[in-house]
Amino acid sequence: MKKILVTGARGQIGSELVTKLRSIYGVANVVSTDIRYSEEESEKGPFEVVDVTDEKRIYEVAKDYQVDTIMHLAALLSATAEKMPKVAWDINMGGLVNALEVSRELNLQFFTPSSIGAFGPTTPKDSTPQDTLQRPTTMYGVNKVAGELLCDYYFERYGVDTRGVRFPGLISYVAPPGGGTTDYAVEIYYEAIKQKAYTSYIAEGTYMDMMFMPDALDAIVQLMEADPTKLVHRNAFNISAISAEPMDFAKAIQKHIPEFQLTFDVDPVRQKIADSWPNSIDSSAAEAEWGFKAKYDIDNMTKEMLEKVEEKLK
Template identity: 80%
Template sequence: MKKILVTGALGQIGSELVEKLRNIYGTSNVIGTDIREKDGVAETGPFEVVDVTNEEDLFSVAKKHNVDTIMHLAALLSAKAEAFPKVAWYLNMGGLINALEVARELDLQFFTPSSIGAFGPSTPKDNTPQDALQRPTTMYGVNKVAGELLCDYYYNRFGVDTRGVRYPGLISYVAPPGGGTTDYAVEIYYEAIKSKKYTSYINEGTYMDMMYMPDALDAIIQLMEADPGKLKHRNAFNISAISAAPEDFANAIQKQIPEFNMSYHVDPVRQKIADSWPNSIDSSAAMAEWGFKTEYDLDKMTKDMLTKIKEKEIK
């Protein structure tokens, strides 16, 4: 990677990824794009307003900046996709095939994330293997499975250097939650600082995989810099750092804030989505093929999250 275009650059992942990439590869070599323009990455380096459902605009910007890599992050997340399934298909699939076409036409390296949402209730729940039955019951999950297959197709049919990971729930203190089922694992930290209590919309005992954003960003760079000859799977590698239920987050927070309390008011829509996902996934293929590893466990992440949120509030 020498010059990188990032779609969805103002989103939860994109806003932090662009800054990290600029620190590594140089500010002028990372072009952020999004459908809107606002403070943040739009002001710290090259930025273009681009609608990924418009292939001509996306192609024009990629060619203008002479990029060699696209990191395609623009998407509608799980809970919002259930509320607006047709919009989700139009954005998630239309945007993806447009970005893949641009990568094919300009011979670019390509990354896009999949999700544990690609699995469904018939998938093995514990230690879910890399290659497992995928029959999701959500529009977001359908989009992700179709996206995984589409990326494989563009690699096998056209030789596009496509790569991707299946992200678990991502936790960050920088960007606000963006409509995902695992957003409670971000909200709980803010509420712990603000009011020392939180009402979880996900039920007790509901285990899902999670990852702290620094590890999630490192995974992208590790994969994109990996020797392509060692990638047997290429797209949709299982990766995870933490398998936890809401009470596990509460217990970790109580080690830092003893008076913190949590209650439950379950959201049936998001609970149904969570129940269809794995409790834990097997990341061994990513470890073997490109050296995937993480730094943060639940306690280390919790301590850092609370510290960083306090620092933000002081500012």
């Protein structure tokens, strides 16, 4: 990677990934794009308005800036996608195939994230293998499975250097939650600082995989810089750092804020999504093929989250 175009750059991942990429490859070599203009983003470095459902526009920007890599992040997340499944299909799948076509036409390296949402209720729940049954019951999950297969197809059929990971729930203090099922694991830190209490929409005892954003960003860069000859799976590597349920977060927070209280008011829509996902996943393929290793566990993540959120809310 020397010059990179990022779609969906103002989203949860993109807002931090662009900053990290620019710190590594240089500000001028990372083109930030999103569906809406942002004066703030345009002042930080190259920024273009791009609707990923418009293949011609993606092509124009990629060509004009002479990029060698597309990192395609634009998508609707799980809970939002369930509210607007047709819109989710059009954006998530239409945008993906457009970005892949541009990568094929211009011979670009390509990254897009999959998700633990690609698994379903019939997938093994504990230590979910890299290669296993995938029958998701959400539109988001269907999009992710189709996306994994589509990226495989573009590699096998056209030789596009496609790469990807299955992200767990991502926890960050920089960008606000964006409509995901695991958003409670971000909200809980803000409410811990503001109210010393939080009401979880996910039921007690519901385990899901999570990861602190710095580990996620490191994983993207590490995978994209990895030796392609060592990538057996190439797309949709399982990666994870933390398997936790809401009370685990509460206990970690209480080490710093003893009076913190957690209560529950379960949202049936998001709970149903959560119940269809694994309790924990096996990241051994990513570890073996490109050296993935997370740095943060729930305790050191919680300490940093609370410190950063408190600073942010001052």
